[in-house]
Amino acid sequence: MSSEGKKSILVAVGVVQNAAGEIFVCRRGESQHQAFKWEFPGGKVESGETVAQALARELEEEIGIQVSVCEPLMRLEHDYGDKRVTLDIRRVTAFTGEPHGREGQPSRWVPVPELHHYDFPAANRPILDKLLER
Numbered sequence: 001m002s003s004e005g006k007k008s009i010l011v012a013v014g015v016v017q018n019a020a021g022e023i024f025v026c027r028r029g030e031s032q033h034q035a036f037k038w039e040f041p042g043g044k045v046e047s048g049e050t051v052a053q054a055l056a057r058e059l060e061e062e063i064g065i066q067v068s069v070c071e072p073l074m075r076l077e078h079d080y081g082d083k084r085v086t087l088d089i090r091r092v093t094a095f096t097g098e099p100h101g102r103e104g105q106p107s108r109w110v111p112v113p114e115l116h117h118y119d120f121p122a123a124n125r126p127i128l129d130k131l132l133e134r
């Protein structure tokens with residue numbers, strides 16, 4: 001099915017980094033869009049929410065942390081054919097709590113140079129490029 005003409009879904013995505021410079025990634029579940037791909041935690045922005053509010057809510061729900069500081073990293077749009085997404089990616093540089101897969105999803109800290117070993121959704125390519133360039 002074509003997603004032509006359909007509205008893009010706005011998604012808040014968190015690149016959560018620790019003091020060692022590692023990034024926290026999770027694996028998507030079998031019933032989710034882009035099943036079994038690795039992802040940066042996050043989710044859909046609900047009506048009435050800002051991206052920052054959605055990010056804080058999703059990171060609490062999915063990985064059990066409270067965002068203290070985040071900054072915009074990039075925003076990109078991708079057409080999967082079955083749906084169009086707009087990813088608003090924020091770098092989370094300060095947080096409380098210890099990230100863990102709160103919904104039972106596999107998760108881990110990954111050093112930036114090793115991120116390319118993980119199978120991310122196609123939309124994520126520019127994010128990986130950006131993280132790897134610095």
Ligand SMILES: Nc1nc2c([nH]c(=O)n2[C@@H]2O[C@H](COP(=O)(O)OP(=O)(O)OP(=O)(O)O)[C@@H](O)[C@H]2O)c(=O)[nH]1
Binds near residue numbers: 012013032042043124
């Ligand atoms: N969280 C997240 N979503 C991504 C990434 N890359 C990417 O294409 N997406 C897409 O963004 C869309 C929405 O993300 P999501 O499924 O996490 O949304 P959500 O947490 O609200 O999910 P739910 O419907 O299970 O409640 C999905 O179609 C997903 O495939 C990523 O790195 N992280």
Ligand SMILES: [Mg+2]
Binds near residue numbers: 043058
């Ligand atoms: Mg999600």
